[in-house]
Amino acid sequence: MLIDLLIVIVKIAIMLAFVLGLVPVLVWAERKGAAFIQDRMGPAKADIFGLRLAGLFHPLADALKLLFKEDFVPEDAHPLFYRLAPVFAMAPVLLTFAVVPFGDTIEIFGRKVPLQVADLNVGILYVFAFSSLTVYGIILAGWASGNKFSLLGGLRSSAQMISYEISLGLSIIGVAMVFGSLKLSDIARAQGELLFGVIPKWGVVVQPLGFILFLVSVFAESARIPFDLPEGESEIVAGFHTEYGSFKFAMFFLAEYVHVVVASGLIATLYFGGWQIPYLYADGFHLFGKVLHLPFALVVIMQVLAFVVKVLFFCWFFIWVRWTIPRFRYDQVMRLGWKVLLPLALANIFITGSVLLLFGGAKPL
Amino acid sequence: MERILFFIFGFVAVFGSIMVVSRRHPISSVMYLLLTLFSVAALFVLRKSHFIAAIQIIVYAGAVVVLIVFVIMLLNVAESKIPVERPTLAQGVGVVAAGLLMLEGALVGSRYGAQIEKAVDVGTVEAVGKALFTSYLLPFEITSLLLLAAIVGSIVLARKKF
Amino acid sequence: MIRVKKVSRPKEIPLTEKLYLVEIAKGLAVTMNHFLKNLTNPRSIPTIDYPEVKRPVPPRFRGRHRLTKRPDGTPKCVACYCCATACPAVCITIEAGEHPDPQIEKYPVRFDIDMLRCIYCGMCVDACPEDAIRMDTGWYTVPERNREDLVYTIDMLLSD
Ligand code: SF4
Ligand code: SF4
Numbered sequence: 001m002l003i004d005l006l007i008v009i010v011k012i013a014i015m016l017a018f019v020l021g022l023v024p025v026l027v028w029a030e031r032k033g034a035a036f037i038q039d040r041m042g043p044a045k046a047d048i049f050g051l052r053l054a055g056l057f058h059p060l061a062d063a064l065k066l067l068f069k070e071d072f073v074p075e076d077a078h079p080l081f082y083r084l085a086p087v088f089a090m091a092p093v094l095l096t097f098a099v100v101p102f103g104d105t106i107e108i109f110g111r112k113v114p115l116q117v118a119d120l121n122v123g124i125l126y127v128f129a130f131s132s133l134t135v136y137g138i139i140l141a142g143w144a145s146g147n148k149f150s151l152l153g154g155l156r157s158s159a160q161m162i163s164y165e166i167s168l169g170l171s172i173i174g175v176a177m178v179f180g181s182l183k184l185s186d187i188a189r190a191q192g193e194l195l196f197g198v199i200p201k202w203g204v205v206v207q208p209l210g211f212i213l214f215l216v217s218v219f220a221e222s223a224r225i226p227f228d229l230p231e232g233e234s235e236i237v238a239g240f241h242t243e244y245g246s247f248k249f250a251m252f253f254l255a256e257y258v259h260v261v262v263a264s265g266l267i268a269t270l271y272f273g274g275w276q277i278p279y280l281y282a283d284g285f286h287l288f289g290k291v292l293h294l295p296f297a298l299v300v301i302m303q304v305l306a307f308v309v310k311v312l313f314f315c316w317f318f319i320w321v322r323w324t325i326p327r328f329r330y331d332q333v334m335r336l337g338w339k340v341l342l343p344l345a346l347a348n349i350f351i352t353g354s355v356l357l358l359f360g361g362a363k364p365l
Numbered sequence: 366m367e368r369i370l371f372f373i374f375g376f377v378a379v380f381g382s383i384m385v386v387s388r389r390h391p392i393s394s395v396m397y398l399l400l401t402l403f404s405v406a407a408l409f410v411l412r413k414s415h416f417i418a419a420i421q422i423i424v425y426a427g428a429v430v431v432l433i434v435f436v437i438m439l440l441n442v443a444e445s446k447i448p449v450e451r452p453t454l455a456q457g458v459g460v461v462a463a464g465l466l467m468l469e470g471a472l473v474g475s476r477y478g479a480q481i482e483k484a485v486d487v488g489t490v491e492a493v494g495k496a497l498f499t500s501y502l503l504p505f506e507i508t509s510l511l512l513l514a515a516i517v518g519s520i521v522l523a524r525k526k527f
Numbered sequence: 528m529i530r531v532k533k534v535s536r537p538k539e540i541p542l543t544e545k546l547y548l549v550e551i552a553k554g555l556a557v558t559m560n561h562f563l564k565n566l567t568n569p570r571s572i573p574t575i576d577y578p579e580v581k582r583p584v585p586p587r588f589r590g591r592h593r594l595t596k597r598p599d600g601t602p603k604c605v606a607c608y609c610c611a612t613a614c615p616a617v618c619i620t621i622e623a624g625e626h627p628d629p630q631i632e633k634y635p636v637r638f639d640i641d642m643l644r645c646i647y648c649g650m651c652v653d654a655c656p657e658d659a660i661r662m663d664t665g666w667y668t669v670p671e672r673n674r675e676d677l678v679y680t681i682d683m684l685l686s687d
Binding site: 078081120121122125126128129130132133135136139140142143144151154155158159161162165169182 | 392396399415416418419420422423426427428431432434435437438439441489490
């Protein structure tokens with residue numbers, strides 16, 4: 001009992017450390033990457049004892065600065081909700097990561113320990129449930145600030161998130177249909193299989209359309225460029241966080257990057273095999289009938305690393321896209337969501353269903 | 366353990382719903398509504414109805430309440446313009462009556478063997494899916510037709526230039 | 528008559544562009560190219576690492592003022608107020624004093640330039656009959672923490 005509890009706590013700690021620890025690195029990568037994409041140097045000045053590390057200390061300096069700034073509540077703001085909004089923005093995103101598996105089930109002290117904080121049998125639905133709640137942070141912030149730009153940002157985000165939640169949900173249904181489970185650990189495990197003996201059965205291979213739909217929707221859900229209308233600074237100052245400063249702003253900032261990490265984790269888990277490395281199984285590499293035996297501990301470590309690498313890649317992808325594509329106009333966002341993504345997601349489900357019925361051996365009821 | 370959690374979430378749900386109707390500011394009401402929905406979802410989880418719980422949050426907390434907030438924000442009534450309601454005698458009587466009714470319900474329930482049963486699998490994905498697509502197929506399809514009609518109707522209404 | 532230049536627009540957007548995805552992939556390729564180029568060869572970035580590295584100033588750059596000196600080290604300025612009069616920003620304050628040498632008559636006791644107001648037009652240099660003020664230091668006004676520090680006094684102007 002106690003050991004079980006301890007294991008869970010340790011897993012939560014690892015998860016939190018990973019997600020929150022990744023944030024400063026991401027901020028740094030974002031600024032440095034943006035600079036390099038735009039032929040600039042990027043941050044390079046902050047130093048500790050003369051050590052600069054290509055500006056790696058800038059996020060630290062930023063965090064310190066934000067901590068020491070005056071914690072200010074504007075006169076027109078709603079005193080309670082203004083303070084609550086950053087929490088609402090932060091909590092659901094962090095919670096979402098609980099169901100993302102970062103490795104196979106291992107045995108510690110004779111106990112089976114899945115490398116996942118919570119293996120819910122409605123994992124995917126849990127993800128939806130909490131990602132649909134992130135909008136409250138933004139709406140509340142927009143409304144409670146007592147500023148018209150914030151309000152506009154809040155309105156935009158609520159409309160945008162509701163629209164894209166639908167295509168997000170529908171695009172994942174295809175994955176659930178193919179792998180026959182809503183459990184994220186099952187989905188990750190099923191992606192270790194091979195199609196025709198060579199191609200890894202990753203979600204992106206069996207659900208290419210679904211992957212693109214999911215990718216676009218997840219960008220829209222996390223309100224990153226090109227869907228960052230809630231904070232479109234050229235139109236509405238900074239949108240929902242116009243009135244926020246000091247650490248409350250830092251919370252929004254953190255939430256945005258945590259959202260990126262979580263979204264990357266989901267993309268990796270649902271469409272890129274989660275912790276699976278192609279051809280690598282519990283006892284080693286299997287390729288063309290040959291087997292390269294590896295110790296189990298090494299395999300587990302490699303798999304966890306593979307997951308981390310995949311997450312990092314998609315985090316970078318988010319950054320990369322941000323510095324490539326300009327922001328959509330509001331009506332374009334709405335048109336894309338309702339008139340393109342939604343019908344395509346429905347078509348994707350229909351096609352997946354028909355293929356499964358015809359070739360996949362799914363029994364009709 | 367389960368029973369303790371049940372009482373905690375049950376209490377929060379009841380408390381939340383009382384706050385929903387008694388708050389003066391609509392946004393406060395909405396936030397309490399959210400709290401209530403959450404604790405009800407937690408109650409569903411305690412009954413092993415994970416699917417229902419997740420759907421409860423996705424549909425109600427994630428969509429319906431967001432729309433309510435949307436409307437409240439669009440109207441954005443100033444704090445000073447919200448009328449102050451004084452409790453009337455009729456309301457007081459109503460509250461007392463509702464309380465008595467609840468008490469009665471609890472008494473009747475405990476009298477006629479409504480013990481806390483073991484959680485059964487009625488709210489899992491498989492159970493709900495099976496039920497929807499076999500025994501309740503017709504009502505399910507009729508509901509979807511109804512919703513379709515509602516969608517089309519709202520679009521027609523929205524397009525009309527009055 | 529205003530002439531209007533007609534810009535032809537593509538009548539039909541090709542399908543590949545309508546699909547967005549291909550174009551987005553192309554865009555990603557462009558940014559990735561830049562990123563990789565700059566990552567592997569940071570020297571190609573035109574950024575100047577400012578406080579450590581300074582851009583070479585062209586010889587006729589109109590920079591911060593200085594007051595020129597006589598061979599004995601006293602300012603050449605005769606406190607004629609020509610520069611103060613010419614200055615469009617009215618930022619030169621001069622206070623004249625009697626010079627011990629009767630040939631020279633006056634010298635500036637106080638010569639302040641308010642750098643916050645100066646627009647670096649160079650009118651003062653043009654106006655000076657004695658070539659006593661020049662803007663050839665090749666240096667900008669450095670930022671300070673309060674306004675008073677940006678009023679440059681005669682000592683500062685004479686020092687370089
Ligand atoms: S440069 Fe122009 S503005 Fe500046 S002190 Fe000389 S005359 Fe005045
Ligand atoms: S114009 Fe020349 S000589 Fe006259 S006050 Fe100015 S600096 Fe001195």
